[in-house]
Amino acid sequence: MATKHQHDHAEDDLSANEVRVLEALRDSKEPMSAYAILDRVRPSGISHPPTVYRALAGLESLGMVHRLKSLSAFVACGHGRCGGRFAFAFCRQCQRVEEISLDDEHYDDLVKLVPKDIHLEQTTLEFAGLCSACQAAA
Amino acid sequence: MATKHQHDHAEDDLSANEVRVLEALRDSKEPMSAYAILDRVRPSGISHPPTVYRALAGLESLGMVHRLKSLSAFVACGHGRCGGRFAFAFCRQCQRVEEISLDDEHYDDLVKLVPKDIHLEQTTLEFAGLCSACQAAA
DNA sequence: CTCGATTTGATACATTATATCATTTCTCAG
DNA sequence: CTGAGAAATGATATAATGTATCAAATCGAG
Ligand SMILES: [Zn+2]
Ligand SMILES: [Zn+2]
Ligand SMILES: [Zn+2]
Ligand SMILES: [Zn+2]
Numbered sequence: 085m086a087t088k089h090q091h092d093h094a095e096d097d098l099s100a101n102e103v104r105v106l107e108a109l110r111d112s113k114e115p116m117s118a119y120a121i122l123d124r125v126r127p128s129g130i131s132h133p134p135t136v137y138r139a140l141a142g143l144e145s146l147g148m149v150h151r152l153k154s155l156s157a158f159v160a161c162g163h164g165r166c167g168g169r170f171a172f173a174f175c176r177q178c179q180r181v182e183e184i185s186l187d188d189e190h191y192d193d194l195v196k197l198v199p200k201d202i203h204l205e206q207t208t209l210e211f212a213g214l215c216s217a218c219q220a221a222a
Numbered sequence: 223m224a225t226k227h228q229h230d231h232a233e234d235d236l237s238a239n240e241v242r243v244l245e246a247l248r249d250s251k252e253p254m255s256a257y258a259i260l261d262r263v264r265p266s267g268i269s270h271p272p273t274v275y276r277a278l279a280g281l282e283s284l285g286m287v288h289r290l291k292s293l294s295a296f297v298a299c300g301h302g303r304c305g306g307r308f309a310f311a312f313c314r315q316c317q318r319v320e321e322i323s324l325d326d327e328h329y330d331d332l333v334k335l336v337p338k339d340i341h342l343e344q345t346t347l348e349f350a351g352l353c354s355a356c357q358a359a360a
Numbered sequence: 361c362t363c364g365a366t367t368t369g370a371t372a373c374a375t376t377a378t379a380t381c382a383t384t385t386c387t388c389a390g
Numbered sequence: 391c392t393g394a395g396a397a398a399t400g401a402t403a404t405a406a407t408g409t410a411t412c413a414a415a416t417c418g419a420g
Contacts, residue, residue, distance in 0.1 A: 212342075276399080
């Protein structure tokens with residue numbers, strides 16, 4: 085990952101690999117597994133899993149990519165970039181994903197749940213269900 | 223999984239494999255991977271991953287076991303059994319896990335976040351951090 | 361330029377999870 | 391009771407996800 089210097093503006097300062105992986109994710113607009121990303125960027129020269137995982141780790145630490153733990157999949161941030169105050173809802177059938185921003189009020193309420201003796205570093209909030217379209221189809 | 227009949231009381235009606243897996247988890251009091259469980263129950267005759275995964279699926283659908291998606295690991299419900307209104311906090315260092323019950327107020331607040339066009343089926347709420355002991359050790 | 365540090369590439373492997381088919385056990389109509 | 395079909399379990403194989411490790415290339419200070 086390239087050095088992140090003083091003003092961490094947008095997607096300056098991403099490594100070439102990070103840019104490739106991010107573009108793959110933005111193109112898809114659906115969550116992708118690391119290996120699906122690998123297939124997608126292979127033509128551009130990336131050919132090994134650790135390369136993809138490294139780029140994903142860099143992008144995730146910048147808040148530009150989020151990992152959906154329920155799906156073992158990755159998605160480009162719907163806002164370009166954001167900190168830890170987000171959640172996801174997704175349809176288990178069609179994989180449609182919606183990123184949800186948590187306002188301060190909601191987030192502070194959540195944090196109150198955390199036991200005092202744990203210093204919170206990361207919050208995972210994911211809602212799984214069926215979207216209207218998929219319900220209708222059932 | 224054995225038939226679950228009229229009064230789904232407690233752990234009547236669990237299959238022999240479910241009982242073995244549940245006891246392994248209760249003994250450990252720490253989250254275990256499916257393969258750690260497999261090692262633990264092997265002496266009792268279970269010897270293949272799908273057997274463990276099937277028992278875990280049954281126990282999870284009963285709410286007697288929860289899956290920690292952040293860790294790809296499983297834990298026995300701290301209350302014996304509970305529905306979808308729970309969360310977890312865990313220490314990324316020592317793996318200590320605490321199950322958190324969500325009261326109606328908190329849960330209803332969470333549900334308000336879900337887009338109207340998704341019928342919610344499952345909520346995942348996990349907090350990762352460092353416990354005081356591990357912070358001190360750092 | 362040259363040394364050491366960081367980043368990237370490559371190989372190999374570990375871990376987690378599931379598809380599939382064979383076997384056994386259970387149900388219950390006859 | 392019996393035996394055909396359904397359901398659960400056992401077994402094998404393999405797929406999908408993720409990481410440890412070392413080698414080569416690149417970068418940056420001195
Ligand atoms: Zn975001
Ligand atoms: Zn859908
Ligand atoms: Zn519980
Ligand atoms: Zn700890």
